[in-house]
Amino acid sequence: NESKDGRPSKQRLLVVANRLPVSAVRRGEDSWSLEISAGGLVSALLGVKEFEAKWIGWAGVNVPDEIGQRALTKALAEKRCIPVFLDEEIVHQYYNGYCNNILWPLFHYLGLPQEDRLATTRSFQSQFDAYKKANQMFADVVNEHYEEGDVVWCHDYHLMFLPKCLKEYNSTMKVGWFLHTPFPSSEIHRTLPSRSELLRSVLAADLVGFHTYDYARHFVSACTRILGLEGTPEGVEDQGKLTRVAAFPIGIDSDRFIRALELPKVQDHIRELKERFSGRKVMLGVDRLDMIKGIPQKILAFEKFLEENPNWHDKVVLLQIAVPTRTDVPEYQKLTSQVHEIVGRINGRFGTLTAVPIHHLDRSLDFHALCALYAVTDVALVTSLRDGMNLVSYEFVACQDSKKGVLILSEFAGAAQSLGAGAILVNPWNITEVAFSIGCALDMKADEREKRHRHNFIHVTTHTAQDWAETFVSELNDTIVEAQLRMRQ
Ligand code: G6P
Secondary structure, three states, X not given: OEOOOOOEOOEEEEEEEEEOOEEEEEEEOOEEEEEXXXXXXXXXXXXXXXXXXXXXXXXXXXXXXXXXXXXXXXXHHXXXXXXXXXXXHHHHHHHHHHHHHHHHHHHOOOOOXXXXXXXXXXXXXXXXXXXXXXXXXXXXXXXHHOOOOOEEEEEOHHHOOHHHHHHHHOOOOEEEEEOOOOOXXXXXHOOOOOHHHHHHHHHOOOEEEEOOHHHHHHHHHHHHHHHOOEEEOOEEEEOOEXXXXXXXXXXXXXXXXXXXXXXXXXXHHHHHHHHHOOOOEEEEEEEEOOHHHOHHHHHHHHHHHHHHOHHHOOOEEEEEEEEOXXXXXXXXXXXXXXXXXXXXXXXXXXOOOOOOXXXXXXXXOOHHHHHHHHHHOOEEEEOOOOEOOOOHHHHHHHOOOOOOOEXXXXXXXXXXXXXXXXXXXXXXXXXXXXXXXXXXXXXXXXXXXXXXXXXXXXXXXXXXXXXXXXXXXXXXXXOOOHHXXXXXX
């Protein structure tokens, strides 16, 4: 790895994730327009100091023809991205099927598909075959671009088969794998028909990372109970080979949010929102429209609160931003109708001619509008039934340094382990408890709010996405790849 002038160039980091951080729209036979998503995760991963990062993933569009593929590859190269082309059938079986109909609900403790969910898709085995095939396609692209000395960081439940495929190509390749969802108790994981194969392929990595210590512990105990391997404080050992397993809690780019609040555009938004909701307390939910986010349960808790507290009618509003996601998966379609039905019923029940208690939006907001919304919120409701980390809670805290609003946070979100002391923790399944917490949050005195906010603000601003990425990558870089060790002996 030397640049032209003979000096060693930066080491390369290949980030591999199901999705590239771009949305690609085809404008003509050989022309594409690209929009790079500017989220904290993207800047953290592409901005790891000491490394030159490249991102490998699916562009999220079907490009059947070679001309289109070549043009898209060229356009993406300028953004340091490399595409993996997946056809519609593979996307259906691998992404809609195995990833989002099987692994996603299972890892969030919602169990394996019941009969009606199975009936809408092909059989489990063909989805798993497609999953392995798709992972192999990712591996082929990584292998094509890999140069000796590169570090490869694989992401999330879509790519559990990838570490094994990569090591089969090259046993000296340095491979890390990080899971962004919870890893469930081994009792849940053992119900998965392909439980052992997946664990073994993840163990091919040199470093395996999770958001919390509990997820890492669950993974290690799945390996000991299901595979009969030895768990050590360092990780999992198999015939003398150690796979290091550890917790690396993610964060956000808090400065980006704090700086945005100063922008005139955001200040204008804030003023408008304050006027619009003057005389009412603002409660906010921001979620992907996903069953793990507990949106129906949250809205039912708000209804219960209104039911029990007539003095708050007309004095509080719940703004629920529900960003559509995975809309080809039937479970998600059902959820959308269910949420609409509940919101409609509650607004009919508690609305007046001039105001409704719930504003529900089925779309995302741009970054500046979102910052303004976070800043004017009195109470944020993050009530996921399970959530790997949940960065909405972090974003809210980052935008609250003047208002010092209250965070109601699910104890089943990874963030509960870091923001628990400042938030009101709730069991999202217990609607009575959430309704009660809403009342406590709305009535909370300023000094108590200040104290809680301070705790969380310090955490959010000192544990950033950048730190997370750098810690993982430097630890990965420091692991000694077993194959190299053997070669040296
Ligand atoms: C979760 C997953 C990510 C995924 C994101 C959006 O946060 O952990 O890997 O990218 O959801 O879901 P989508 O299916 O639209 O990529």
